[in-house]
Amino acid sequence: MKSQDIRNTFLNFFEEKKHSIVPSAPMVLKDDPTLMFVNSGMAPFKEFFLGNAQPKNNRLTDTQKCLRVSGKHNDLEEVGYDTYHHTLFEMLGNWSFGDYFKKEAIAWAWELLTEKFGIDKDLLYVTVFEGSDDADKLPMDQEAYDFWKGHISEDRILMGNKNDNFWEMGDQGPCGPCSEIHVDIRSAEEKAKVDGKTLINRDHPQVVEIWNLVFMQYNRKANKSLENLPDKHIDTGMGFERLCMVMQGVQSNYDTDVFTPIIREIETITDKEYGKNEKVDVAIRVISDHVRAVSFSIADGQLPSNTGAGYVIRRILRRAVRYGFTFLDKKEPFIYRLVEVLVTQMGQTFPELKVQRQLVENVIKEEEASFLRTLDQGLILLDRIIENSQTKEISGTKVFELKDTYGFPEDLTDLILRENGYTYNHGDFDKKLKEQQGRGKEASQLKSDDWTVLIEDEEQEFIGYDTLEAQVKIAKYRKVTSKKDGELYQLVFNMTPFYAEGGGQVGDKGYLENAQGDVVYIVDTKKENNIAVHFAKSLPKNVNETQKASVDVKQRYRTECNHTATHLLHQALRDILGIHVEQKGSAVHSKYLRFDFSHFSKLTVDELRDVEDFVNRRIYGKLPLQEKRNIPMQQAIDDGAMALFGEKYGDTVRAVRFGQSIELCGGTHVKNTGDIWHFKIVSEGAVASGIRRIEAITSDAVKEFYFENNRSYFEMRDLLNNAKEPVKALQSLQDENLTLKKQIDGLLKEKAKAVKGDLKNEITEVNGINFLAKKLDLDASGIKDVCFELGSQFDNLFLLFGAENDGKAILSCYISKELVASKGLNAGTIVRELGKHIQGGGGGQPFFATAGGKKPEGIEEALRFAQNYIK
Known part of the structure; x- marks a missing residue:
């Protein structure tokens, strides 16, 4: 059975x-602060499990694109080395929100696998939760066990x-x-030698989990205790690639028709x-897997x-590039050719893959070319490190700098070092890496209390389209703490x-204001699983009382001006540049406002x-806002509205229209x-291959822009003695x-020549080295010219x-190249040390390097240090 048929059989069942x-x-999550990417089939449905929204149907099924490359679920380093881990994978799932539970989920899973797919029952094992003796004191799942006994x-x-x-x-x-x-x-x-049940959950490549049936019946609170959910839910996830392996009778996911066409193209x-x-x-498995992850991410709008998420995608692609570079001898871009x-x-x-194909290819090709240049640069730097090393163990700090500063991966560094008979200090490298990771984690770590619920089961209503003030009640609140923002309170209102x-x-x-005039400022509002969460510096007094909620009118007005302008800008770009332009x-x-869009040139x-002019004509035309709220998606599309790839839309949508602009x-x-x-x-430039960015201003910001420009103009005229034509x-x-400047440059060159003539006579021999250390009255360019002219006339020269x-x-x-080779001297290392005196x-090259500092009085001290060093 082909993969497409397997997918359809599941969904139709x-x-x-x-x-x-x-x-x-889309794989990239935009309103869930706990996840960067969709990493399981249930992630897009969290709002239903949390009770923040109701699905149109309490029974859903789908195949969901998932990415596991960060956080708790991180399979990246296993990918390629085994046959069943992937970065991107499809998760087939069926869902029940307060409808059927264990009995039906188990029965249907068994029916689908053994009857529809015809998998031999003797190939299957199931696991059941055995209970726990920890603080939760959870019982064995006897109910699931009893249902399984029937199958x-x-x-x-x-x-x-x-x-x-x-x-x-x-x-x-x-x-x-x-x-x-x-x-x-x-x-x-193999089965005769080892009982299959002993290999369950032991990472055996041919004894694998294909389906997980989750029975959601508890709620985990901030204090780690569990309480029963009012409604019980079913969340299942089946690995599509693993199912294909079973159905197609092969021993590896990479031998299925999910991957074989890509592998053949790589060959x-x-x-x-x-x-x-x-x-x-x-290498081939890594590339065939990673091109899928990167392509879908770009198609979903993540460049x-x-x-953040963009760095994760770049890291995946660079991992693929370096495997091709190292093991497939590909020194030029080629991964983009697999997109077809x-x-x-x-x-x-x-x-979305079809529609975004050209963009995906362009972005991957540009990223490949950029990283290959980085690899070339890294190889040069690594050669220099090896050349200057006094031992066979390279500093772990230097390896970390190669990774952190130049993007050169440590595993490739390790490989090259071993090929040349070197190693590096892994302990120092790991220490530096942990220090860096620790700084990031400390800044972003968020601790939250349990929600204190004041109003049960009331769905929040957004009324901000029509009013900026309202009498609201706090439905629930909790305290959150982070190193970055300190202590804040999250508040959810009934509306x-x-x-x-x-x-x-x-x-x-x-801000919020109660009847007694106490004010609490709202510093931000974010969406979390379909709920507006308000961030406050403190908790309002008398939280059970009605509060007056007031939006900052000036900020909202300016933001609205910029948002409407993005719609008009989008229309202008498509009209002037062509319909290939899409918002990215x-x-x-x-x-x-900032607006990213697909376009091929500056x-x-x-x-x-x-x-x-296009946008301003529509501003001067005073086009009224026409909106349709809560209309079916298809109706909006039929009316001419554009849906953006990478956005998640509900069953009903809001269409906004200004003249011919409909979005x-x-x-x-x-x-x-x-x-x-x-x-x-105010600016236009490239973001990535095929992606441009425009930054613009409107309203009060434009007035301020013209005011500042006008002031600068008159200040410039004053400096030019009120010239009529400034x-x-x-x-x-x-x-x-x-x-x-040309005259000065000529004079400086003449001065440098004169100085050079005097300096020749001051060079002395110290331990077989022609040496001179001196303070000069020249600029950096003049000193460099003197160094190289003297270097052409003297051997074994140290200046x-x-x-x-x-x-x-x-x-x-300046150090003569023969001295660099024979004495192991390095100008870059020396000036870094001497730079401490100023x-x-x-830094610089082994034969010429410079240092700058803010302490001129330290120059003489540095010169004396150099004299002692040579002696």
Whole structure:
């Protein structure tokens, strides 16, 4: 059975059981602070499990794209070395929200596997939670055990501990026991030697878990205690790739048709054969896995970057590049060429891959080329470290600097060192790495108390489209503490006029005021699992009383101007540049807006002017806001609204229209485009290959922009003696300055020549080295010229010159190349040490290096130190 048929069989089976098939959510999470990526099938449904929203149908089924490369669930380093771990994988799932429970979940799982898929019952084992003797004192899941007895012999029902058979969403939240279904696909000979039940959960490549049935019946509180959930839920997840391995009768996920087309293409491109060499095989598995993870992430809107989720994606791609570089001898970009195969294979199920194909290829190709340049640079630096090392063990700190500063991976450093008979101090490296990781964790670590619930089962209503003030009640609150922000309180209201950060728009600020006039400031509003959470510096007095909630009017107005301007900007770009332009991200603040979009080249001055004019004409046209709330998604699309890839939309949506601009949007907007006053682009540039970014301002920020420019203009005119044509006057000054600079440069060169003639006679021989250390009255360029001219006339030359320019100290060290080779001297190392005397630092090449510092009086001390060093 082909993979596409396996996927359809699963979904159709549960559709027959009255489940609604829902599409996969984007992998990048935007309103869940506990997760960076969707790492399990249940993640997109957390709001339903938490009771923050109600699904259209209490029974759902889907195949969900998942990524496990960070946090608790991190499979990255296993990928490629075994046959069943992946970064990106599909999780087939069926869900019940307060509907059916253990009996049906177990019966249907067994029916699907043994009857629909026809898997031999003798290949299967199941596990049941055995209970725990810890603080939870949980009983064995006898109920699940009894249901399983009706389907499988008791000798194949195994007890599982809390680590394997009790599933938790996180430190807090819904949780419960689970039953895993394992399959043993070993040969008959192997089964005769070792009983399959002894290999369950032992990381055996042919005895693997394929399905986990989670029975959510408890809620974990902040104090670690458990309480029963009012409604019980079913959350199942089956590894699609592992199921394909079983159904297609192969011994590895990589031997299924999920991966074989990609592997064949890698073989063609690299001229390497899979299955002949273990190191080559690992590299091919790594690349075939990683290209999927990176491609889906980019298609879902997450570009590689240096921070957050973008850094994770960049790290995955770079891991693939370095395996190709090291083991497949690929020194030029090639991974981007695999995207075509992936689109052919999976584009039907995941149409975002088809639509975003060109962007995905462009971004991957550019990232590959960039990292290959980094590898080349790293190899040069590593060669230099090896060349200058006095021992066969390289400093772990240097290896860490290669990784941290230059992005050169430590495993590649280790490989190259071992090939050259060297090693490095792993202890020092690990210490530096832990220090870096510890700083990040301390800053981001968040501790939270349990929610104190004041109002039960009341669904929060957002009223901020229509009013910025309201009488609200606090439904629940809790204290949270982080090293970054200190102590804050999170408040949830029964209804709120505060907009929670989302869709690129910043969260509202404002305040709460009670009847006695006590005020508590709201410093931010964020969305967490479909609920607006308000962050306050303190807890309001009399939390049970009604509070007046007021949004900061000025910030909201400025933010609305910028948000509406992004819609008009999007329309302008598509009209002027072409319909290939698509929004790839935005940030809407009160002070400015940022808009990322797909486009292949830098915008010309004329294009930027046309875009500004397009937007401003619609501002001056005073277009009214037309919105439709809570309409079916398809109706909005039929009306002409654009849905953005990477966004998660509900069954009903809000469509926002200004003239011909129609977009699906939950953000806040001005009532009329005339309120924006004016739109001004302040910058345009590249973010990644095929992605451009425009930053712009509106309203009060534009007024301030023009005010500052006007003030600068009159200040410039004053400096130019009120010249009637200040541009011409400034150009004349520049021309005059250039002429004078050339004259000065000529004079300095003549001065350097004169100095060089005097210095020749001052060079003395010390221990077979021609040596001179002296303070000069020259600039850095002049000193460098003197060094190299003297170097061309003297062998075995060591020069150290100091100078003072503009109150700062300069040291320049020149060492003849023959001295570098014969004596092991290194100018870069020497000036770094001498730089301490001038309270500075520096570096450079072994034969020439410079240092700068803020203590000119230390120059003489540095010169004396150099003399003693040579002696």
